[in-house]
């Protein structure tokens with residue numbers, strides 16, 4: 001995999017286009033298991049995670065053909081029901097096959113996703129939601145073993161200890177499409193990626209009301225067919241690129257994004273002193289003064305996403321003053337703090353909050369990504385640091401960002417991918 005070598009300094013400028021949303025493409029590809037006819041997707045990003053899920057779906061009897069940002073998925077063998085540990089362990093989102101597999105094939109054996117660098121990743125809400133629909137689920141030897149000769153619509157509340165669950169909502173909504181009768185889900189996630197999945201299910205023939213609100217009503221069983229669907233743009237990639245402009249004092253216009261999906265991120269960019277302009281499918285950030293220090297708390301949508309918390313911490317590392325960063329979704333998501341400190345950031349984690357005291361300058365160093373968003377944060381810090389920064393752990397970055405180094409270089413960054421010696 002190698003590493004990224006970044007020579008910090010240049011203020012980024014120019015226009016860049018974002019790709020399709022990873023966290024919409026993954027649950028939508030998993031939900032293709034429900035479709036008795038072929039599914040045609042556009043805007044599928046070329047990412048490691050998409051490759052992994054494609055392999056998992058192939059092992060489950062779905063032929064996946066990809067060409068550029070298009071994917072065609074067709075079930076050719078509806079008998080396999082086991083999602084193997086070897087594939088699921090690589091990517092937690094693989095767990096999204098549980099609901100569709102169970103609903104369409106009547107049983108499923110899916111490896112429990114492991115923990116990861118951002119903290120504990122329980123699946124209790126997934127299991128309780130599917131049980132409410134009448135599924136029998138046990139956990140045996142690291143697998144969820146599920147049976148559901150028939151699913152029956154139910155009323156449930158999926159609210160978790162830290163708010164809604166994105167992929168639990170995805171699993172339960174997908175399964176409820178084939179349940180007999182009305183399913184009402186309170187505490188549903190409202191992230192744009194969940195709405196996009198819901199729209200895909202409706203395109204297949206499902207009847208879903210309340211998409212984008214915390215209460216979903218799913219009328220089943222639906223008679224499903226095939227569908228053609230365009231994946232929404234990746235709001236996390238778009239915001240990461242806007243933050244690359246903010247941290248280097250540049251002027252960048254990101255195209256193909258839906259500004260309304262950026263939620264509070266644009267307000268926070270203005271709060272640190274950046275000029276923000278938006279159009280129907282673009283957003284532009286400019287302004288070169290030193291960022292103002294503010295507090296940033298990651299929350300469920302439409303709050304600042306947890307997937308941007310590390311990137312915001314990188315920006316605040318250079319701010320004029322002190323800012324406190326909290327993550328209400330993954331409270332322990334601070335593995336990037338130690339790496340940012342190697343670049344000279346002044347950050348202390350006290351009682352689950354990261355206190356960032358902005359410094360005048362960061363200095364280049366060797367750093368390692370612990371998860372894909374931490375990798376992005378370290379790349380951003382390297383863009384502004386004086387000297388050379390080597391970001392190791394590219395396998396994380398490539399899981400969730402399509403050619404990030406090339407997009408940054410096209411905006412004037414001095415970054416190159418150094419292959420493993």
Ligand code: EPZ
Nearest residue numbers: 023093122123124125126160162164165166167306307329
């Ligand atoms: C999705 O993960 C995203 N992944 C994550 O993005 C994102 O950080 C997260 O949502 C929050 O927005 C995909 O969509 C593939 P959750 P998910 O279930 O669904 C707790 C990235 O970088 N919880 O919404 O796994 C959980 O511990 C990834 O692209 C339970 O308690 O997250 C957390 O505190 C990282 N029980 C909170 O809910 C459960 O059964 C939100 O988790 C499930 C979750």
